[in-house]
Amino acid sequence: MRERALTTPSTFNTYQEHSMTRLSTANRIEFAFLFDIKDGNPNGDPDAGNSPRTDPETNQGLVSDVALKRKMRDYVAAARPNEPGYDIYIKVHSALHERRAPAWVGLDSKAKGKDKSSAIQQARQWMCQNYYDVRAFGAVMSVEDFNCGQVRGPLQVTFARSIDPIAELEQTIVRKAVERGDAEKQVAKDGQITGTMGRKSIVPYALYRCHVFFNPYFAADTGFSDDDLELAVAGLQGMFDLDRSANRGELAARRLVGFVHSSPLGNAPAAGLLERVRVSRSDPSRPPRNFSDYVITVDESNLQAGVSIANIL
Numbered sequence: 551m552r553e554r555a556l557t558t559p560s561t562f563n564t565y566q567e568h569s570m571t572r573l574s575t576a577n578r579i580e581f582a583f584l585f586d587i588k589d590g591n592p593n594g595d596p597d598a599g600n601s602p603r604t605d606p607e608t609n610q611g612l613v614s615d616v617a618l619k620r621k622m623r624d625y626v627a628a629a630r631p632n633e634p635g636y637d638i639y640i641k642v643h644s645a646l647h648e649r650r651a652p653a654w655v656g657l658d659s660k661a662k663g664k665d666k667s668s669a670i671q672q673a674r675q676w677m678c679q680n681y682y683d684v685r686a687f688g689a690v691m692s693v694e695d696f697n698c699g700q701v702r703g704p705l706q707v708t709f710a711r712s713i714d715p716i717a718e719l720e721q722t723i724v725r726k727a728v729e730r731g732d733a734e735k736q737v738a739k740d741g742q743i744t745g746t747m748g749r750k751s752i753v754p755y756a757l758y759r760c761h762v763f764f765n766p767y768f769a770a771d772t773g774f775s776d777d778d779l780e781l782a783v784a785g786l787q788g789m790f791d792l793d794r795s796a797n798r799g800e801l802a803a804r805r806l807v808g809f810v811h812s813s814p815l816g817n818a819p820a821a822g823l824l825e826r827v828r829v830s831r832s833d834p835s836r837p838p839r840n841f842s843d844y845v846i847t848v849d850e851s852n853l854q855a856g857v858s859i860a861n862i863l
Contacts, residue, residue: 573783573808573860575704575769575776578816580809581762582827583786585710586841588755588800593617601751602718611712611756618707618760619687621789626682626781628792639681639689650696653677666697674699678772685772686782704769705782710760713829714838721750752797755839757804761824762786766814783808787863805846806863817856826850826859 573579585592593613594600603612623638630636639649653673670692677698678685688703725746764779783806790801809823826849831838838844850859 573776573779573810575764575766575774575779576814578766578811578814579764580820580823581764581786582759582805582807582824583710583762583803584757584759584805584829584846585790585801585803586755586757587753587798588840589752590800591752591797592756592758592801594751594797599749599751601720602716602753604716604718605711609715611716611753611758613710613758613760615707615709615760618710618789619683621793622686622707622782622785623683625785625789625792629781629784630682635680636682637680639677639684646691647693647695649681650677650691650698652680653698654696670697670699673697674701677701682778682781685774686778688768688772701772702768703772704765704767704774706763706765708761708763710758712756712758713844714756714831716753716756717837719752719754721752723748723750750797755837755843757829757838757841757844759829761820763820783862802841803863804841807848808860808862810858810860812856812858818854823854823857 591600591602592611593603595603603614604610605612620640623640626636627638627641639646641649650673653676654669657669657672673696674691677689677691678701681689683689684691684701684703686703686705687707688701689698690700691698692700725748728746768774769779786806787803790798790803793801805827807827809818809820809826811817828847828849830845830847832843832845836843848859848861853859
């Protein structure tokens, strides 16, 4: 896979200045990522009327990995528009077979016919080289139309879970405008529009945490470069700022801590390292309503040999 020049977006290209650790695709890395929401809905559940996702046993809020990767994809598309190698495979309102079709253009006719596995491998490589999200997150593309095989990406994102149970608030909203077919039903005798009533669910405040894992062996397979890694880190910091909506106006990245190993195999178990990032309430007697209601600490004592901490955000 070809290497691309380092051109990290200028907005976040100084994040390394806050850390003594340089991130590289030669090392295994685990990230702890914390973000919060205020008076909004970070990820609605379509099976529950678009209410905030929750764990029914603990009532903690959830944000799916799919939602987070969607925002990262959109960030990359905005940061590297029309730049070769940085197109996005999973796009909104796009047909996936049309995104795979170019991978088969120009392949040897013999490979297409007799040696199908060779053609699929070539198509797979083309997809990794041209689509950032394929070489970052992977993709299952082993389908009948333009089979491009399967890719396991070096960046794996977990579900995010809120630190504390969330208090879902359902608000009634009214639209004082009508469609033509509803006008007769909603216009009162005095000529005033009665309006259409609806419901809107919000979380007054919640701090969420997820983990992101980077595998250097999968990066070597997909051609994921140091430049790509820096772009992913920049995306984690800046993706919410490009995803504003009425329900996500106060969604913000708060902390990003990386545990960097000196070897691709790693120097310590990931679970124990991530447990070093601890979140507690400054005043447990009252419900949290701001980021300042939490205290976040990173335990750097007795750190295993070969592991360094990158306090990125």
